[in-house]
Amino acid sequence: MTILLYMTTALRGLSANKLRSALTVLGMLIGVGAVILLVAVGNGSSIAVQSKIKALGTNTITITNRGRFGRGPATTGTQSQAATITAADIKTMSDPNQAPDILSVSPVLSASVTASYQDASTTVTVTATSPTYLPAEDYTVEAGRSIGSSDVASSAQVAVIGQTLLSNLYPAGANPIGTDIFVTEGKNEAQFQVIGVLAAKGSTTGVDPNNIAIIPYTTAEGLLTGYTNNFKQIIVEAKNSKDVNAAEAEASDILASANQTTVANLPFFVINEQSLLSTSASTTSTFTVLLGAVAAISLLVGGIGIMNIMLVTVTERTREIGIRKAIGAPRGAILGQFLTEAVLLSLFGGLAGVAVGLIGSRFKIVGVKPVATPTSVVEAFVVAVAVGVFFGFYPANRAASLRPVDALRYE
């Protein structure tokens, strides 16, 4: 007997009890659909979290000097001097011979200041840094230009402003480029020409990354009180996302030797974006697995539904089984016939479940845009069919094992 014949026989059997078959298929549909949809939700939320972290710049390492507040956990009382990060260190790190995996190093000096333009004034974060800070932090210039190395060299009084600052100082639609803004911190005051506007950027920390004015770090001397040749923070950008850890090691080594200490004793706080990313990836994948497991239980329930219905079917059709055996059906043919019915139920349930899961994952669910992965779809489908085989086997085997006389005599 060919597969096709098994199929037509099985379809005839299933269509004899349409409602019952449909309900069993529905059970499988819900199981498969739930697996696909919930895994998609878990996956979607994981992608959302990761893209938020990515917005920080995944190739970057933030090194913060905590020396002023205390030593790092590894430092002991024997070390009396706080370590520093100097302009010379930055130069060393920027040298490709000494640090081959580092693309750029940006010193960062931030302060909260008052900015004003004409009658308007607002509080804004001024970040004094080098041109490489912008790409390292995933800032893009929407209009005008970014600060350049010549601006750093000449300590040019220029600023690139963020969207929030723009809307706080300028009337809607105004072109800020070429205009001058005043920045005051305590007694210090300076005038900056706006040379560019940043595109809006997403926030991960709750601090608005768009309420910002970026100026060359050399300009900060005399304006920002924190300025010494001792940067509180630098951002190191690796050449490649796979080089992040190597870049971190190179930067640490350079700083350790410059401060005549060991890496472990540096009182610096290092945030490696990539390790943040992998931490979050592992937590969200745990979440996804958990969701998938819950959904898999409904798949199991669907399978039990198939087994239940197949047991009823075999009992109902005991006489038919007897007739088939009396005219010479071998055991395998009976087994195949009922197994095909069970697998068809799970196959239909699986296909419909895939459709429902895919359609469902086009809608936002509890604020998450689900992202269905091909593997979860294929896996859910394959598992569904396997469930059909597994739960269909016992009833089919029961049918195949019936003795012809007993089956024929069954009322």
Place this chain on the structure above:
Amino acid sequence: MSPVPSGSPSSDRQLPPVIALRNITRTYKMGDSEVHALAGVSLVIERGEFVAIMGASGSGKSTMMNIIGCLDVPSSGRYWLDGVDVRGLDETRLARVRNRKIGFVFQSFNLIPRTSALANIELPMLYAGVHAKERRARALAALDLVGLSSRAGHMPSEMSGGQQQRVAVARALVTNPALILADEPTGNLDTHASDEVMNVFESLNRAGRTVVLITHEPDIAERTKRTVRLRDGLIISDENTTRGPRRAEMGAAR
């Protein structure tokens, strides 16, 4: 002792009898008590015979027929079908024997529901692995033989009892079995329909097929060539229907 009991005079001594039963018993356990449906039956049926089995209800006719048809196995005794001891056959071989050597017709027709007359007749050939084209051709020929060519596409529920039984007969004969067994084939039919079914059996027997049927009706038995009577699981008489008593020695032996 020869493994096959010697039978009645046969035209061809080389061929074993189609059916040879020796001391067949069949016991059903009902809790503590035992029911002896067959209490020791010996019977030889040669190729080309047309036999009626009669007896009161509960005398063991169906039990014997099920054993002959390899649907059931005896509690003791031996059974040679076409010279082959069925005791030595496994499940797969028994299925093949039922498929190739035996055509079974039941009192309650036993067609597969929601399956057309033609598909029902094709079924045994399906299990025999006959190709679709040949299957169709042979099924149509069998349907023609029972005079139901016009009902090929009908479902069992769309046919009269007589027609259903003739489809069942067509299904039984389509694999060219050596043996056609029928358990009260006319039990659910009126005289006219019985007549039609018996006509088919008669023509099959004329064509050389061995036919064994169970019946309660003397006029049906009269149309066969030999009548075997059972009572309480034993053969009480075995005679030639047209040519007077035969095999009296069997009854005497008991």
